Amino acid sequence: MEDIESQRIHKESFREESPVVLHKGKRPVTLKFEDVVYKINDKNGGLFKKNVKVEEKTILKGVSGVVEPGEMLAMLGPSGSGKTTLLTALGGRLGGKLRGKITYNDQPFSNVIKRNTGFVTQDDVLYPHLTVTETLVFTALLRLPNTLTKQAKVTLAKNVIDQLGLTKCEDSIVGNSRLRGVSGGERKRVSIGQELLINPSLLFLDEPTSGLDSTTAQRIVSTLSDLAKGGRTILMTIHQPSSRLYYMFNKVLLLAEGNVVYFGKGSEAIQHFSNMGYAPALAMNPSDFLLDLANGIYTDDAKHDHVIDKQKLISAFKSNSDEQLKLEHHEINDFDGRFEESGSGKWPTSWSQQFFVLLRRDIKERKYESFSALRIGQVLVVALISGLLWYKSDMSHMQDQIGLLFFITGFWGFFPLFQAIFTFPQELMMLEKERSSGMYRLSSYFTSRMVADLPMELVLPTIFLLITYFMAGLKATAIHFFQTLFTLLLSVLVAQGLGLALGALVLDQKSATTLASVLMLVFLLAGGFYVQNVPKFIAWVKFISISYYTYQLFIGSQYHTGDTYPCSEGQCPIEEFPPIKQVGFDSKTQWIAAMALVIMLIGYRLIAYFALMRVGITKKLA
Numbered sequence: 202m203e204d205i206e207s208q209r210i211h212k213e214s215f216r217e218e219s220p221v222v223l224h225k226g227k228r229p230v231t232l233k234f235e236d237v238v239y240k241i242n243d244k245n246g247g248l249f250k251k252n253v254k255v256e257e258k259t260i261l262k263g264v265s266g267v268v269e270p271g272e273m274l275a276m277l278g279p280s281g282s283g284k285t286t287l288l289t290a291l292g293g294r295l296g297g298k299l300r301g302k303i304t305y306n307d308q309p310f311s312n313v314i315k316r317n318t319g320f321v322t323q324d325d326v327l328y329p330h331l332t333v334t335e336t337l338v339f340t341a342l343l344r345l346p347n348t349l350t351k352q353a354k355v356t357l358a359k360n361v362i363d364q365l366g367l368t369k370c371e372d373s374i375v376g377n378s379r380l381r382g383v384s385g386g387e388r389k390r391v392s393i394g395q396e397l398l399i400n401p402s403l404l405f406l407d408e409p410t411s412g413l414d415s416t417t418a419q420r421i422v423s424t425l426s427d428l429a430k431g432g433r434t435i436l437m438t439i440h441q442p443s444s445r446l447y448y449m450f451n452k453v454l455l456l457a458e459g460n461v462v463y464f465g466k467g468s469e470a471i472q473h474f475s476n477m478g479y480a481p482a483l484a485m486n487p488s489d490f491l492l493d494l495a496n497g498i499y500t501d502d503a504k505h506d507h508v509i510d511k512q513k514l515i516s517a518f519k520s521n522s523d524e525q526l527k528l529e530h531h532e533i534n535d536f537d538g539r540f541e542e543s544g545s546g547k548w549p550t551s552w553s554q555q556f557f558v559l560l561r562r563d564i565k566e567r568k569y570e571s572f573s574a575l576r577i578g579q580v581l582v583v584a585l586i587s588g589l590l591w592y593k594s595d596m597s598h599m600q601d602q603i604g605l606l607f608f609i610t611g612f613w614g615f616f617p618l619f620q621a622i623f624t625f626p627q628e629l630m631m632l633e634k635e636r637s638s639g640m641y642r643l644s645s646y647f648t649s650r651m652v653a654d655l656p657m658e659l660v661l662p663t664i665f666l667l668i669t670y671f672m673a674g675l676k677a678t679a680i681h682f683f684q685t686l687f688t689l690l691l692s693v694l695v696a697q698g699l700g701l702a703l704g705a706l707v708l709d710q711k712s713a714t715t716l717a718s719v720l721m722l723v724f725l726l727a728g729g730f731y732v733q734n735v736p737k738f739i740a741w742v743k744f745i746s747i748s749y750y751t752y753q754l755f756i757g758s759q760y761h762t763g764d765t766y767p768c769s770e771g772q773c774p775i776e777e778f779p780p781i782k783q784v785g786f787d788s789k790t791q792w793i794a795a796m797a798l799v800i801m802l803i804g805y806r807l808i809a810y811f812a813l814m815r816v817g818i819t820k821k822l823a
């Protein structure tokens with residue numbers, strides 16, 4: 202009865218005539234893993250312990266198995282038993298001390314395998330402001346090869362939407378924990394859909410059903426089961442599946458503290474443990490029974506719990522399975538399923554295609570942020586207030602005018618810096634996910650990011666200057682205005698570059714913000730306005746200060762040799778005014794300042810780029 206009901210739900214949710222493209226896998230892949238061992242260096246010590254020892258901890262202790270095309274494997278085990286670690290290792294995304302042998306049709310992991318592998322992480326990494334359709338279409342445009350036309354890619358994305366029963370929410374935004382969007386189950390299906398687009402031969406899923414109600418979980422696993430039947434190899438970690446779900450898996454791998462306690466057909470697991478004298482209590486959910494055993498607990502028929510020796514289970518399985526696994530390995534060795542490069546090079550699409558798709562996606566996703574009323578309001582308010590405070594200040598109030606120029610230097614040093622600092626830490630998960638699936642080049646991503654941010658980075662300071670400049674009575678000629686504007690835009694882009702570099706180096710928002718505020722304060726203090734008699738040993742700081750060079754250029758854009766200001770002796774030459782004398786404004790210093798800023802403009806971005814190169818190559822386990 203329950204089965205009929207679930208089938209009905211399944212058929213209603215997912216169209217019966219599923220697109221042909223999802224029926225059959227491209228190339229079957231047999232995944233074999235032998236004696237996989239993974240070790241980490243664990244810091245053993247705490248806040249109050251004096252000696253922090255670095256100890257080697259073994260997470261996976263010789264795990265072996267085989268998953269063939271058409272099979273769906275469930276990895277079960279208590280929390281912390283190593284399921285995610287094993288899945289990540291098998292998905293070719295684990296660096297570090299990984300030993301053993303993992304092969305895909307008897308070949309090691311390669312780019313071709315990478316591009317034919319789908320990996321769905323436990324947390325959904327999606328852009329919250331994009332709709333379901335946009336998310337899948339952008340992924341299709343980036344991940345599918347150039348042999349398909351743009352229209353074909355869009356059609357495929359639509360097919361996946363149909364296949365996964367997402368039609369009713371296709372135009373809703375994805376959302377996240379802070380922004381209301383589609384439901385958790387729908388979001389999970391979008392993540393799965395992104396991987397299905399490439400019609401993967403191998404599909405890895407880390408707890409695809411966690412946090413979902415049993416009906417939704419059932420739907421997802423049932424779709425995955427259909428996909429497996431099309432010749433794909435599917436592996437997933439799963440927490441306590443219901444008995445209905447349990448029997449949908451062809452194979453089960455039960456882990457206990459990094460050891461295999463059982464690997465084989467799900468239906469034979471109970472028999473295996475019964476033979477050892479551990480038969481489940483009547484009507485017990487098989488996965489509950491297996492997880493209890495992996496935790497070292499056996500519940501007998503009379504519902505009494507017994508503590509059992511896990512080591513015994515491990516050794517029993519080892520001796521039992523060794524022979525059988527060898528046999529299986531032998532049989533599959535005969536399987537001829539070599540992967541061949543499908544003509545396409547290292548990347549599915551060209552640099553310019555990647556750039557334009559990423560640019561469009563960036564603009565769509567970030568328009569809410571870039572053009573936020575709050576941000577524009579903030580700039581307008583500061584512009585008006587400073588315009589009013591410095592209203593019509595002229596050469597008779599030199600100190601005020603110089604103060605305004607330094608204030609603009611400071612404000613437009615901090616503002617873009619703190620906007621830019623979040624860019625890469627916020628994007629880290631997405632970049633890791635997309636780069637580890639070989640979706641695009643870092644250079645196309647990086648360039649699109651720079652270009653997408655550009656309009657707002659340039660428009661806001663321009664509006665600011667248009668308001669403040671004329672209200673404050675700075676020199677109202679085109680040449681002076683544009684020289685000031687050019688300096689302002691250059692300094693904004695440099696500060697933005699510094700923010701990007703710090704964000705990319707630290708990859709953590711909090712640390713990057715702290716570092717940036719300290720650095721910018723130092724730059725401002727060394728800028729030449731606040732302190733004029735700086736001790737020699739620290740005077741060099743100004744040479745790396747964005748504010749110092751910007752301030753110099755601002756002075757050069759307003760004043761010229763021959764200008765005078767009212768002083769106690771009547772009129773004094775402008776270059777004698779102390780804050781100006783301190784930094785100087787002859788043409789040589791102006792050129793040096795401009796060149797220094799241009800070098801920083803490029804240099805900071807290069808630092809950011811090289812710092813990002815480490816992302817998505819080997820994934821950290823978080």
Ligand SMILES: Nc1ncnc2c1ncn2[C@@H]1O[C@H](COP(=O)(O)OP(=O)(O)OP(=O)(O)O)[C@@H](O)[C@H]1O
Pocket residue numbers: 241243260278279280281282283284285286287438822823
């Ligand atoms: N980089 C790491 N640093 C420290 N410990 C790690 C690291 N990677 C994995 N571990 C440890 O390895 C063990 C296995 O982790 P893993 O995430 O694979 O477990 P799991 O079975 O997937 O657990 P869960 O079901 O709770 O997600 C845990 O004890 C975890 O703390």
